[in-house]
Amino acid sequence: MSNLSYVNENTDAWQTYLAQIDRVAPYLGDLKNYIDTLKRPKRALIVDVPIVMDDGSIQHFEGYRVQHNLSRGPGKGGIRYHPDVDLNEVMALSAWMTIKTAVLNLPFGGAKGGVRVDPRKLSTRELERLTRRFTTEISPVIGPQQDIPAPDVGTNPNIMGWMMDTYSTQHGHTVTGVVTGKPVHLGGSLGRVRATGRGVFVTGLQAAKKIGLSIENSKVAVQGFGNVGNEAAYLFSQAGAKVVAVQDHTGSIFNADGFDVKALQNYVEQHHGVAGFENSQKIDKEAFWDVEMDIFIPAALEGQITVERAERLSAKMVLEGANGPTYPSADDALLRRGVTVVPDVICNAGGVTVSYFEWVQDMASYFWSEDEINERLDKLMIQAIEDVWKTSEEKSCSLRTAAYILACERILKARKERGIFPG
Numbered sequence: 022m023s024n025l026s027y028v029n030e031n032t033d034a035w036q037t038y039l040a041q042i043d044r045v046a047p048y049l050g051d052l053k054n055y056i057d058t059l060k061r062p063k064r065a066l067i068v069d070v071p072i073v074m075d076d077g078s079i080q081h082f083e084g085y086r087v088q089h090n091l092s093r094g095p096g097k098g099g100i101r102y103h104p105d106v107d108l109n110e111v112m113a114l115s116a117w118m119t120i121k122t123a124v125l126n127l128p129f130g131g132a133k134g135g136v137r138v139d140p141r142k143l144s145t146r147e148l149e150r151l152t153r154r155f156t157t158e159i160s161p162v163i164g165p166q167q168d169i170p171a172p173d174v175g176t177n178p179n180i181m182g183w184m185m186d187t188y189s190t191q192h193g194h195t196v197t198g199v200v201t202g203k204p205v206h207l208g209g210s211l212g213r214v215r216a217t218g219r220g221v222f223v224t225g226l227q228a229a230k231k232i233g234l235s236i237e238n239s240k241v242a243v244q245g246f247g248n249v250g251n252e253a254a255y256l257f258s259q260a261g262a263k264v265v266a267v268q269d270h271t272g273s274i275f276n277a278d279g280f281d282v283k284a285l286q287n288y289v290e291q292h293h294g295v296a297g298f299e300n301s302q303k304i305d306k307e308a309f310w311d312v313e314m315d316i317f318i319p320a321a322l323e324g325q326i327t328v329e330r331a332e333r334l335s336a337k338m339v340l341e342g343a344n345g346p347t348y349p350s351a352d353d354a355l356l357r358r359g360v361t362v363v364p365d366v367i368c369n370a371g372g373v374t375v376s377y378f379e380w381v382q383d384m385a386s387y388f389w390s391e392d393e394i395n396e397r398l399d400k401l402m403i404q405a406i407e408d409v410w411k412t413s414e415e416k417s418c419s420l421r422t423a424a425y426i427l428a429c430e431r432i433l434k435a436r437k438e439r440g441i442f443p444g
C-alpha cells in the first residue's frame with residue numbers, strides 16, 4: 022500500500038485530476054465537446070527494466086512513460102524514481118504537465134515517466150545501469166521533437182546526463198535536446214536546478230501582494246526539503262520570512278525564530294535529511310500540520326493535504342511546490358476558510374519553463390546568461406499568475422479552476438483546430 026493517504030481520502034491521483042477537470046467543464050462553452058480528450062492519456066508505455074546488480078543477481082523494475090496530450094507540441098515532463106510509482110500516479114502527473122505547459126503557454130504537451138524503485142538502495146553503478154536500460158526501453162517514444170523528459174523526485178542532472186548519452190549513443194550523434202535538466206556542461210541551462218523553487222517564490226510574492234500579506238517576518242512551513250522545497254525556503258528566508266518548520270522523509274523540525282536555511286541546506290547535503298539539525302526542536306509528523314504559520318509550501322509528494330489537515334492549517338496561503346498535494350475536498354475546505362491556494366500547475370511551473378529555455382538553447386546551440394534566464398522566467402511566471410488571478414476574479418472561482426480554464430481553452434482550441442483524425 023502506498024504511504025500517500027490515498028486510501029483515507031478514497032481517491033487516487035488520477036481521480037484527483039479527473040475531479041479537477043470536471044470542475045472546469047462548465048466554464049468551457051462549446052469546447053466542452055472536446056473535454057474527453059483530457060480524460061484519458063494519448064499513449065501509455067509500461068516497460069520491464071532488468072538490470073544486473075553489483076552482486077551479480079538480476080533484478081526487474083517496472084517503468085512507465087505516459088504521454089497525456091500532444092495537441093500543442095512535444096510531450097514534456099519529468100522522470101520519477103520512487104518506490105510508490107505506479108501507472109495511476111504517472112498518468113496523473115502527465116496530465117498535470119499538459120495543464121501546466123498550457124497555463125504558461127509553452128509549446129509543449131504533457132508527459133511523465135517513472136520507475137518503481139528506491140534509488141537510495143542502489144549503488145551509483147546500479148543507478149546508471151537502471152537509467153540506461155530504462156532510457157533504451159522508452160527510446161521509441163522520446164526525442165527532441167517527440168517527448169522530452171526532465172528530473173523529478175529521485176532523479177537529478179547526472180541521471181539526465183546518462184539519459185542523454187544513452188539516447189545519443191543509439192542515434193550516432195549527440196542529441197542534447199532529448200532531455201532537460203542536464204548538467205550545464207552537457208547542454209544544460211544555467212538556473213534550471215533552482216528554477217522550480219524560484220517560481221514558487223515569485224508566484225508566492227505576487228499572491229502575497231494581492232492578499233496584503235507582508236513577507237517580512239511571515240512564518241513559513243515547508244514539507245519536502247529537496248530540489249524544490251530547499252530553494253523556495255531559501256528565497257523566502259532571504260526576503261525576510263522566518264522558515265519555522267520543515268518536514269521531510271526523515272522527520273519534522275521546528276524553530277519559532279526561524280532556521281538558518283543556508284545551514285540547513287548544508288546539513289541536508291551531508292546527512293540526507295533534516296532530522297537532527299542543530300537549534301531545532303523535533304516535532305511529531307502530525308503536529309507539523311498544527312504549527313502556527315502564514316505560508317505553507319508542500320514540496321514533497323501528492324495527496325498530502327486532506328480535508329482534516331486543511332481544516333487545521335493556520336496558513337493564509339498555500340504555495341503548491343509539489344504536484345497534486347491537495348485533494349479536491351481539501352481544496353474546497355481551504356477555499357471556504359479563505360486560504361489562498363496557488364495551484365501546482367502554475368506555482369511549480371518554473372522548472373518546466375526553464376526546461377523550455379534549455380530546449381530552445383540546445384536547438385539554437387546558443388546559451389544565455391543566468392540573469393537573462395531568471396529575468397525571462399520571472400516575466401513569464403508573473404504574466405501567468407496575473408492572467409490566472411484575473412480569470413479567477415472574472416469567473417468568481419478558485420485560482421486552480423481559473424488556471425484550468427486558461428489551460429483547457431488553449432489545449433482544446435488546438436484540438437478543435439487540428440480536427441479529429443481521420444475526420
Ligand code: NAD
Pocket residue numbers: 024172173174175176217244245246247248249250268269270271320321322323342343344369370372373
Ligand atoms: P526531491 O527528490 O529533490 O525532494 C523530495 C523531498 O520530499 C525530499 O526532501 C524528501 O525527503 C521529501 N519527502 C519524500 N517523502 C516524504 C514524506 N512522506 N513526507 C515528507 N517529506 C517527504 O524532489 P523535488 O524535485 O524537490 O520534487 C518535489 C515535488 O515537486 C514533487 O511533487 C515534484 O513532482 C514536484 N516538482 C518538481 C519539479 C522539479 O523541477 N524538480 C518541478 C515541478 C514539480
